[in-house]
Amino acid sequence: xxxxxxxxxxxxxxxxxxxxxxxxxxxxxxxxxxxxxxxxxxxxxxxxxxxxxxxxxxxxxxxxxxxxxxxxxxxxxxxxxxxxxxxxxxxxxxxxxxxxxxxxxxxxxxxxxxxxxxxxxxxxxxxxxxxxxxxxxxxxxxxxxxxxxxxxxxxxxxxxxxxxxxxxxxxxxxxxxxxxxxxxxxxxxxxxxxxxxxxxxxxxxxxxxxxxxxxxxxxxxxxxxxxxxxxxxxxxxxxxxxxxxxxxxxxxxxxxxxxxxxxxxxxxxxxxxxxxxxxxxxxxxxxxxxxxxxxxxxxxxxxxxxxxxxxxxxxxxxxxxxxxxxxxxxxxxxxxxxxxxxxxxxxxxxxxxxxxxxxxxxxxxxxxx
Amino acid sequence: xxxxxxxxxxxxxxxxxxxxxxxxxxxxxxxxxxxxxxxxxxxxxxxxxxxxxxxxxxxxxxxxxxxxxxxxxxxxxxxxxxxxxxxxxxxxxxxxxxxxxxxxxxxxxxxxxxxxxxxxxxxxxxxxxxxxxxxxxxxxxxxxxxxxxxxxxxxxxxxxxxxxxxxxxxxxxxxxxxxxxxxxxxxxxxxxxxxxxxxxxxxxxxxxxxxxxxxxxxxxxxxxxxxxxxxxxxxxxxxxxxxxxxxxxxxxxxxxxxxxxxxxxxxxxxx
Numbered sequence: 280x281x282x283x284x285x286x287x288x289x290x291x292x293x294x295x296x297x298x299x300x301x302x303x304x305x306x307x308x309x310x311x312x313x314x315x316x317x318x319x320x321x322x323x324x325x326x327x328x329x330x331x332x333x334x335x336x337x338x339x340x341x342x343x344x345x346x347x348x349x350x351x352x353x354x355x356x357x358x359x360x361x362x363x364x365x366x367x368x369x370x371x372x373x374x375x376x377x378x379x380x381x382x383x384x385x386x387x388x389x390x391x392x393x394x395x396x397x398x399x400x401x402x403x404x405x406x407x408x409x410x411x412x413x414x415x416x417x418x419x420x421x422x423x424x425x426x427x428x429x430x431x432x433x434x435x436x437x438x439x440x441x442x443x444x445x446x447x448x449x450x451x452x453x454x455x456x457x458x459x460x461x462x463x464x465x466x467x468x469x470x471x472x473x474x475x476x477x478x479x480x481x482x483x484x485x486x487x488x489x490x491x492x493x494x495x496x497x498x499x500x501x502x503x504x505x506x507x508x509x510x511x512x513x514x515x516x517x518x519x520x521x522x523x524x525x526x527x528x529x530x531x532x533x534x535x536x537x538x539x540x541x542x543x544x545x546x547x548x549x550x551x552x553x554x555x556x557x558x559x560x561x562x563x564x565x566x567x568x569x570x571x572x573x574x575x576x577x578x579x580x581x582x583x584x585x586x587x588x589x590x591x592x593x594x595x596x597x598x599x600x601x602x603x604x605x606x607x608x609x610x611x612x613x614x615x616x617x618x619x620x621x622x623x624x625x626x627x628x629x630x631x632x633x634x635x636x637x638x639x640x641x642x643x644x645x646x647x648x
Numbered sequence: 649x650x651x652x653x654x655x656x657x658x659x660x661x662x663x664x665x666x667x668x669x670x671x672x673x674x675x676x677x678x679x680x681x682x683x684x685x686x687x688x689x690x691x692x693x694x695x696x697x698x699x700x701x702x703x704x705x706x707x708x709x710x711x712x713x714x715x716x717x718x719x720x721x722x723x724x725x726x727x728x729x730x731x732x733x734x735x736x737x738x739x740x741x742x743x744x745x746x747x748x749x750x751x752x753x754x755x756x757x758x759x760x761x762x763x764x765x766x767x768x769x770x771x772x773x774x775x776x777x778x779x780x781x782x783x784x785x786x787x788x789x790x791x792x793x794x795x796x797x798x799x800x801x802x803x804x805x806x807x808x809x810x811x812x813x814x815x816x817x818x819x820x821x822x823x824x825x826x827x828x829x830x831x832x833x834x835x836x837x838x839x840x841x842x843x844x845x846x847x848x849x850x851x852x853x854x855x856x857x858x859x860x861x862x863x864x865x866x867x868x869x870x871x872x873x874x875x876x877x878x879x880x881x882x883x884x885x886x887x888x889x890x891x892x893x894x895x896x897x898x899x900x901x902x903x904x905x906x907x908x909x910x911x912x913x914x915x916x917x918x919x
Contacts, residue, residue, distance in 0.1 A: 335820075336816055355819070357819055357824060365813045366813075369813040370817075371817075371835075373835040373836070382823075383821040431820075440820075
């Protein structure tokens with residue numbers, strides 16, 4: 280794959296001695312041409328630091344950064360073919376919308392008439408044509424973010440960097456702008472590197488996602504793979520709403536092979552996973568709320584009581600307390616017969632269960648089938 | 649507030665106003681009073697014997713114009729160099745980490761506490777050796793020695809409220825550090841720049857100590873020193889001294905009048 284950006288053993292530490300923070304651990308990856316690549320993770324996981332190193336705003340402690348076959352590690356941001364959209368918008372308050380969007384071109388020394396021509400074109404694609412004479416302070420949050428995006432795309436950078444561009448917007452605008460950014464990605468031929476803590480943004484927009492936690496990269500894969508085959512328990516619980524249920528289970532040997540004891544029910548494990556479970560007495564079992572079905576209680580089923588029910592519209596989120604006091608979340612059709620307090624059974628398919636190593640948290644298998 | 653209370657407040661303010669404003673009024677009035685009428689009783693608060701005689705004498709019979717010009721050069725020089733130096737230093741203090749930054753910043757403020765006289769004498773020796781006495785450069789540098797520390801401190805504070813991401817947005821747009829400072833940072837710190845300009849002007853324009861010690865050549869006198877020399881040499885020609893005082897306050901008055909809007913917004917930003 281032709282790559283636009285390559286990170287090679289990137290490492291970043293802030294401070295020295297005992298108070299040093301290891302923000303990014305030995306990160307290596309390739310970002311393809313025209314890819315929409317997203318770094319996602321909780322705050323403090325190192326995703327913004329990584330983006331700032333790609334931008335040249337932060338120097339890596341060690342490692343190299345390549346744009347195509349150019350080593351840009353030592354280059355300042357001005358000398359890299361990038362543009363960046365900032366979390367706090369960072370529009371120049373004293374300039375009009377026109378001058379804000381046109382700023383990169385004016386810096387590049389383009390004549391005024393050409394700048395205006397391009398600004399008008401960019402403003403038209405972003406629906407800002409009637410705002411060009413205004414100052415950023417007069418615009419709404421969504422419009423301001425559009426201006427910031429306009430300023431970033433006007434010089435047609437090879438790599439467009441976005442640092443949580445939507446986090447300051449309200450929920451409705453966020454969804455709207457998501458579509459807008461996707462459309463721009465399709466229209467521009469730029470590579471987009473995107474940073475967010477919002478897994479929904481990451482999953483819906485990206486061609487590939489890197490999940491980070493505490494400076495380490497846990498998994499780099501397309502969204503579907505991240506969801507279906509998470510590399511470890513952290514990824515599994517971070518991605519997906521509502522979060523995956525994780526329940527400690529015992530591994531038991533039965534006449535027909537290995538099985539797990541899940542909330543009082545025995546679930547067989549397919550023989551192909553037996554080798555991986557060798558020597559483990561306890562593992563963590565994960566199941567997404569969507570994989571648990573509410574059924575009438577009966578023998579041979581996990582049974583419990585509906586503890587809490589949250590209506591979401593088409594579906595309800597249900598918290599079920601099982602016989603041994605474990606609480607698990609399930610998603611079910613809105614307003615079905617199991618109200619709060621009702622006795623309920625839980626049905627599941629072995630292929631929806633995944634197992635994690637109790638110490639390393641690494642995924643043992645993504646299905647018991 | 650009751651009517652009595654507000655009347656009392658008003659009366660008090662009126663008294664204060666008279667105390668503050670009367671000297672100015674008397675200055676302007678005396679400057680327009682002919683020499684021979686000035687010390688003739690009765691001394692009235694209102695006089696109508698208006699004359700430009702004092703001004704004519706001041707402008708054509710003395711070196712007032714020369715002094716005024718010298719003061720202006722020193723003040724403009726102090727403003728320009730202070731703004732440049734304080735901006736760069738303040739910016740450096742906010743945006744760069746370097747060894748001894750804190751001591752430097754506090755040392756800066758500490759050096760502002762020295763009385764001018766304490767610095768004027770070493771400067772006299774230094775400038776004598778460098779042959780910089782009786783030069784504009786020397787005087788401007790001396791004036792900067794007293795105004796720059798506070799100005800650096802001021803700009804440091806102002807740049808701290810300019811978000812770093814504004815500059816980073818400029819850098820990632822392709823702007824150099826200096827271009828970003830000029831086009832993005834400075835407009836946001838404009839009240840600070842104006843405060844620096846006014847403070848530099850005021851210190852330079854009003855300085856007596858440095859000019860008196862460093863500028864021994866009468867041709868290089870600034871206004872405060874020149875005015876003092878009127879008192880000594882020609883007897884005290886009060887009408888003319890008052891006329892000079894009026895002309896000296898004009899630039900200050902104009903500067904404050906036109907910049908007060910920005911100054912006030914600046915005070916709000918720091919307060």
